[in-house]
Amino acid sequence: MHTSLQQRIVHGRQWLLMLAAALLLSACGFHMRGPANLPFKSINLGFSPGSTLGVELKRNIQASGVQVVDDAKSAEAVMQVLSDTRDRQILTLNTNGRVREYALFQRFSFVVKDNKGVIIIPPTNVTLRRVITYDENQELAKQAEEALLYRDMQSDLVQQILRRLSASKPKTDDAASME
Template identity: 25%
Template structure:
């Protein structure tokens, strides 16, 4: 048993010496050093705490950053999961979804996705105050979970990947603009019939 513990400790030391860290245990695993962060609810707890976590991870939050993380929508829902008869206790499921985009220069959307968290808790009809406090605690836990998911998503992105996504977004925007311009020119070059000509037909 002691030998096995020593072996595990030795491997942990060896891996840490090589620069290996378990995901979520490091202080700065993001390769993005600057980021602008905004949300539809600009003063909400989620965006405020997300900024703090990113800053603690060494990310500079600035409006001049080349890329921007936008929390486009945050929605919380609650539904009854089950009832327990006459005891007044019911089981509720809380669900929280945050939709987000990462935008590059010229406000082009590089990617959009969502993170989601849900929890189930019991609400005791005979202890409303206690149940309310428990619900608030669970909401805070869910918010922390969502922020952790967002940070993990950012950890998977590198400046090189963002540059590729930016090039793809620019190419798509140019193709759409060219298509609109071509349609406009085609409409201009098409002979327009006067109302009199249409009546004679």
């Protein structure tokens, strides 16, 4: 009988700890990321039609309620892609001079203007980096891992672009006429 009382006390403490953890997590302000709150109603994206980055960014922008248009003159904002490159650099070599680690880079730069050519977001560079170990005995697996890391960097890049677009403030006609 003494052990069943101890078990109930331990069980009660576990429930109390779980309840306290749930209360602490609910009070920390955590909430899921919702759609971006963009300060314009339409945008033209300067990506080539087959760009996977362009497709993913377009999908996220449309999910936030902003229309992506093909004609730059009818858009409130126009994004111009200045560069979009991927690069791989050797980080470390083993004692035999064979590659052990690579650094993967994705560099993206863009500028956003309104339909009159006034700059909303000045030329901005975003550089993402991931490190990947390399083993020549697992060539196919490492190629798949590299592709997965590039996809992850692309998703991260889309989120960074959306945050920059959300933080932008288009100039009003009054502010533009004062300059």
